[in-house]
Ligand SMILES: Cc1cc2nc3c(=O)[nH]c(=O)nc-3n(C[C@H](O)[C@H](O)[C@H](O)COP(=O)(O)O)c2cc1C
Ligand code: SF4
């Protein structure tokens with residue numbers, strides 16, 4: 001556990017009239033650093049926040065962007081929302097599954113990619129759209145779906 | 157109709173208006189000066205009432221009236237801006253925060269002054285990483301320029317503003333679930349009443365407004381309530397941003413005077429259907445609303461006219477379904493959305509969305525049986541009006557109208573044991 005986590009927790013608590021509100025910002029900040037939120041990390045966060053571990057786990061598990069399992073270096077979210085479906089997102093997902101040899105929801109054995117479905121990403125003008133580490137890419141022609149995987153993206 | 161100028165989407169006319177210097181060079185933060193120098197807070201609330209501005213997050217509640225509900229009891233008050241935009245087909249708030257963040261921030265400062273809040277929050281959808289970074293940067297610029305902080309522009313008014321990141325949950329767009337999330341909890345909706353105006357964030361009086369709603373404040377203060385009310389109709393005044401997607405030539409966000417006909421939105425603004433595609437039906441206001449048919453294209457896009465036509469303006473997410481789209485597959489997709497996003501708190505919503513998704517899936521695969529259509533209607537009936545929050549009802553809006561208008565197509569899936577449109581069923585892990 002890094003010593004700066006305690007500094008972050010104290011900083012964030014001061015931003016709110018009620019310190020409890022610092023929980024999600026702290027989880028975000030630590031996940032950006034660690035890549036995912038292990039149960040040891042959640043335990044530490046609970047300690048820093050003065051909350052129970054069960055409470056912190058129940059909050060983290062409610063939100064799909066808090067990863068409680070290790071994820072790949074690149075997390076690819078393919079939007080499967082209705083507008084993207086109309087524009088061919090099924091085919092985009094299919095091609096990526098074939099290329100990576102994994103199914104939606106899984107991570108490649110080398111830890112390079114995690115492939116996930118996203119609901120409407122509020123970018124239907126770019127349909128079909130995807131995010132790589134939450135950076136938007138689109139419109140994606142199914143034939144060019146694989147290019148997504150070599151896209152250079154900053155760490156989220 | 158390519159518009160010469162915009163009032164809300166000025167980023168279409170002015171490059172880099174997301175930057176403080178550019179925003180100010182085009183009159184930015186002048187509305188804030190005017191509000192602080194020429195108005196008492198109550199007079200601003202009156203101005204917003206007179207403008208006729210209604211909430212753009214979906215429900216269309218008159219904004220000034222909502223502000224008037226705050227109890228005058230000296231407790232701290234909060235402004236919370238809802239930037240959790242996730243209603244399928246809607247993408248206007250994302251453009252507003254990414255491309256014109258200072259307009260929102262200026263609107264928030266004016267609104268906070270009007271309602272007497274010294275603390276304001278933007279709840280930004282977790283997936284909007286760039287939008288979040290843009291807002292954080294713009295808020296810092298506004299602090300540095302003295303527009304946020306202590307004694308703003310030499311006045312008695314002080315304000316702190318914090319950008320809060322959600323983490324992936326559609327239900328957190330519902331205002332009481334949003335407040336739960338902002339307090340560091342799971343995003344389960346709260347029982348209403350009390351409404352947030354009476355007991356909101358940390359139990360204090362709180363105004364929750366949509367990004368687009370608050371982005372209207374600078375132009376209304378600059379140009380006046382009469383100007384705003386002169387557009388649209390008496391009950392549906394002003395401007396609305398419509399997000400258009402589907403097989404149109406130019407998908408995108410369009411700022412229209414309310415009561416612009418649906419046909420004009422599709423043909424003039426979005427420049428019509430792509431060659432070879434015809435309209436099958438239209439979802440005019442985000443995935444939670446009933447569909448409209450091609451013979452209803454003359455419907456004016458205002459709150460009352462759309463209700464009369466059998467649907468709702470909702471969030472303004474206009475999805476055009478073309479004649480190649482299978483109605484069962486589209487319905488299945490939308491029900492899966494609600495199934496994924498149900499918070500699980502109440503049974504009809506949690507179980508019903510699962511059930512409906514299963515039935516629609518087997519229908520689409522040609523495995524449905526003769527009872528499936530009435531089963532769907534039964535489940536929908538058991539959801540309708542029986543859920544804790546509006547997500548339950550939202551889940552069946554499209555489906556029920558689809559069965560009404562396209563019953564033959566649903567039945568053909570069962571009798572022909574296949575999709576009559578030949579829609580491909582993908583065998584992916586999570587289907
Ligand atoms: C399931 C559900 C999701 C919602 N999602 C949003 C949303 O993403 N953005 C939004 O502004 N309002 C959303 N709303 C409406 C809010 O509850 C609330 O009415 C709105 O933010 C009020 O702002 P307004 O009066 O300015 O429209 C949602 C409502 C429900 C029931
Ligand atoms: S209707 Fe659905 S989303 Fe709303 S409280 Fe019930 S389970 Fe949760």
Ligand code: FES
Pocket residue numbers: 079080081082083084085119120121122123124125127129244245246
């Ligand atoms: S459906 Fe994919 S961004 Fe809206």
